[in-house]
Each structure stands twice: as structure tokens, then as C-alpha cells.
Amino acid sequence: MYDLIVIGMGIGGITAGIYAERANLNVLLIDKGAPGGMLNNIETVSNYPGLVNIKGTDFAKNLLDQVKDLEIPYKFEEVISVKVKDDIKIVKTNKEEYQAKNVIIATGTKPKFLGLDKEKDLLGRGISTCATCDGAFYKDKDVAVIGSGSSALQESLYLAKICHKVYILNRKNRFKGEKLLEKKVKNTENIELIYEVNVKEYNEKDGKIDNIILDNGQKLNVAGVFIYIGYKPNTDMFQDLNILDETGYVQVNEKYETNIDGIYAIGDVIKKNVYQLVTAANDAVYAVSNITKINN
Numbered sequence: 001m002y003d004l005i006v007i008g009m010g011i012g013g014i015t016a017g018i019y020a021e022r023a024n025l026n027v028l029l030i031d032k033g034a035p036g037g038m039l040n041n042i043e044t045v046s047n048y049p050g051l052v053n054i055k056g057t058d059f060a061k062n063l064l065d066q067v068k069d070l071e072i073p074y075k076f077e078e079v080i081s082v083k084v085k086d087d088i089k090i091v092k093t094n095k096e097e098y099q100a101k102n103v104i105i106a107t108g109t110k111p112k113f114l115g116l117d118k119e120k121d122l123l124g125r126g127i128s129t130c131a132t133c134d135g136a137f138y139k140d141k142d143v144a145v146i147g148s149g150s151s152a153l154q155e156s157l158y159l160a161k162i163c164h165k166v167y168i169l170n171r172k173n174r175f176k177g178e179k180l181l182e183k184k185v186k187n188t189e190n191i192e193l194i195y196e197v198n199v200k201e202y203n204e205k206d207g208k209i210d211n212i213i214l215d216n217g218q219k220l221n222v223a224g225v226f227i228y229i230g231y232k233p234n235t236d237m238f239q240d241l242n243i244l245d246e247t248g249y250v251q252v253n254e255k256y257e258t259n260i261d262g263i264y265a266i267g268d269v270i271k272k273n274v275y276q277l278v279t280a281a282n283d284a285v286y287a288v289s290n291i292t293k294i295n296n
């Protein structure tokens with residue numbers, strides 16, 4: 001039996017692993033995808049203290065290297081449920097079943113979509129939620145970015161370096177992202193901002209995006225559409241535990257405890273004010289410190 005199983009190997013989960021290992025807890029990390037989580041979707045991180053303009057994928061690789069260096073056990077499996085039997089947590093994956101005294105949920109979020117016709121069909125064929133992963137496919141082409149937060153602004157700046165033109169489609173009349181990013185976007189020649197619009201329709205040609213129609217009647221001939229309209233928590237597999245709020249985020253107290261003893265949650269999967277790399281790492285340190293205190 002493990003002292004601690006951490007579900008998710010984004011910066012939150014890996015930080016928890018590092019601190020647990022160093023506190024001599026018998027810990028296992030589990031992830032269903034690429035270690036580093038959301039970092040793999042970020043072109044450049046410029047606001048993490050001590051790291052000057054690091055590529056998201058390099059940051060993610062460094063985290064995995066640290067896991068290997070510290071010999072922290074990890075598995076690439078998908079967690080499908082967590083059950084509680086007396087004091088024991090049973091973590092079931094698509095391959096195995098594990099037991100632990102404590103569990104930290106660090107499963108992050110997934111992108112939201114507009115919900116328009118053809119959207120899911122055209123995912124990977126013109127529609128994307130990751131400029132870092134797919135931007136290069138649109139070299140010298142025109143693309144649209146939908147959104148008004150920091151992610152939309154940051155990834156538009158990246159796309160502007162590759163693409164011929166980037167339209168940013170904002171349904172409001174102002175941006176809600178970082179002011180510095182907004183300023184940079186406004187000073188970038190090949191970015192055009194279109195305010196108070198929604199995408200009404202995606203049109204395809206030969207199975208790929210050809211143009212989009214906006215609700216102001218405008219038609220934009222774009223080869224790619226990048227959607228940054230927010231995120232929803234990866235918590236479907238925890239529905240039965242009764243630890244989620246009405247929006248699907250895990251509810252925790254100031255010690256990152258859920259209402260079940262020994263089950264904690266950290267990072268983007270919890271309801272909080274600031275969703276950043278540094279805050280996910282911070283959550284992890286507090287949660288592990290609490291587990292260490294209780295288990296000593």
C-alpha cells in the first residue's frame with residue numbers, strides 16, 4: 001500500500017511527488033497523458049520566477065527529468081475511479097488497481113468548445129485548442145483565435161510569428177488577460193482584433209476549415225481556428241465521491257482537503273482565484289506538508 005497516490009503529473013502533481021519523496025513518503029504518480037500536463041500546450045512561459053522565457057515543452061521535460069532523477073515511481077495509466085473502503089483509497093486505472101492511505105487529485109482541466117455544428121469533426125482538421133502543438137501547420141496562412149483571456153493573447157502572439165494573419169475574435173468589448181500581453185497584441189502588425197462577435201458557423205472544404213461566419217455577417221477565410229474560451233475540470237471519474245461543486249471543480253478547504261479524509265486536490269482542478277503554474281506548485285507543497293504532518 002502506498003502512503004500517497006498522486007493522480008496527474010502536471011506541475012501540481014509532480015511538485016507533490018517531489019515533496020512527498022523528500023518527506024520519505026511511499027508515493028506513486030499516475031498520468032494518462034504527457035507529463036507536464038498543460039505545459040505541453042504553452043509556447044513560452046515568461047512569468048515563472050527564475051526561468052527566463054522557457055518553452056512549455058522544455059519545462060515539462062525538466063519536470064519529468066526531476067521525477068526520474070529523484071527516482072519517484074510513476075505509471076502512465078488512466079485513472080477511472082477512486083473508491084474509499086474504511087481508511088483505504090482504492091485507485092482503479094485502465095490497467096490496475098492500487099491502494100493508498102492518501103490521494104492527491106491533480107488532474108487539471110480540459111478546453112471548452114463553442115458547441116457549434118461540425119466542431120468536433122473538424123478538430124485536428126482546422127480546429128485546435130493548442131497553438132504550440134498545431135501552429136506550424138498554418139505557416140503563412142490566415143487563422144482566427146477565439147477568446148479574450150491571457151491564453152488567447154499569449155498564443156496569438158506565437159501564431160503571429162508563423163501565420164500570415166491572426167484575427168482575434170472577442171465576444172466582449174475588452175480583454176480580460178494580462179495587460180502586457182494585450183499591449184503586445186495591439187502592437188503586432190499582423191494581428192487584427194474584432195470585438196463583440198461570436199462565431200456562428202464553420203464552413204469546410206475537402207474536410208478542412210475553409211472559412212467561418214461571424215454573427216455580424218462577416219466571413220473570414222481562415223485555414224485554422226484556435227479556441228481559447230476557457231477550461232473545465234477533469235473530474236468525471238470523481239463524480240461518485242461527492243467532492244465536486246456544481247461546476248465540477250473539486251471543493252477543498254485551506255489545507256487542500258476534500259470532505260473525505262485522506263483525499264486532497266490541488267492545481268487547476270480546484271475552485272480558486274488564480275490558475276497559474278506557480279499557484280499549482282504552491283498548492284502541492286501545502287497539501288503534502290499537511291499529509292506529512294498527519295502521517296508522522
Ligand SMILES: Cc1cc2nc3c(=O)[nH]c(=O)nc-3n(C[C@H](O)[C@H](O)[C@H](O)COP(=O)(O)OP(=O)(O)OC[C@H]3O[C@@H](n4cnc5c(N)ncnc54)[C@H](O)[C@@H]3O)c2cc1C
Nearest residue numbers: 008010011012032033037038079107108267268275276277
Ligand atoms: C494556453 C495556456 C497558456 C498558459 N500560460 C501560462 C503561463 O504563461 N504561466 C502560468 O503560470 N500559467 C499558464 N497557464 C496555466 C497553467 O498551465 C496551469 O495553471 C497549470 O499547468 C496547472 O497545472 P496542474 O498540474 O493543475 O494541471 P495540468 O497541467 O492540467 O495537469 C493535469 C494532468 O492530469 C492528467 N490527467 C487528467 N485526467 C487524468 C486521469 N483520469 N488519469 C490520469 N491522469 C489524468 C493530465 O494528463 C495532465 O497531465 C496557461 C494555460 C494555458 C491553457
